[in-house]
Amino acid sequence: MILFDLKCENNHVFEAWFKDSEAFKKQSERGIVTCPSCNSSAVTKALMAPNVSLANSEKKRASTSDLAKAQKLLSEAQKVVEDNFDYVGKDFAKEARKIHYGESDKKNIYGEATEKDSKRLKEEGIAFNQIPWKPKADA
Template identity: 40%
Template structure:
């Protein structure tokens, strides 16, 4: 495992673990490394010093990766928790499901999922209310 310090185009800084350096390169090239704050896939590695763990004690200033580092991260975490709790994840069927509900072919309910850019654009052009979320599904997270 390797930990990288990362920064997105919006200057958000965060750390993430990867199986290997080549695993990072592969995920990054596929656009699957995203900012923990804004969801941007414009992410780059920051200059970092190697960490040598000489003893079993953890440094006092090290926060767990799951702890939000800012009020913005806390707000995003709360938003994600609320969306996951109150809506159905439909995965890559999002565009089809949203269109079916809009056209009355399925009962309306709160959903979230994934759509390609052209699919999302077509939904908006057809007057179907959708909005991008500032995070990716857990299975695609760093």
């Protein structure tokens, strides 16, 4: 069993248990995963940090590397997005609308949006998430 942090289109965050990622995907596609606050079925997985228990002496040492761990998690999340989503660049808001309104096939996308575009997408009820993005290092 896996405990996922979930987030609905209204930004309510909650937890739910699933057999595995595939079980979440299937239940979500069937619309049976719903937000306990607003009953929305537009639910996605939220970014999660692993739950690791440390002894007291290790906690002090670990706190000095918290930033490095956070940066590593962000890099891993970014890689997952880059490997599994289509990059649409500055057309993110436009493409998200097309998908939301059925003008384009449903697919995972990522790109760039201004604060104004993000606010409008939220007002229209279009579900999306924002994550900090690290620029690629020059090769």
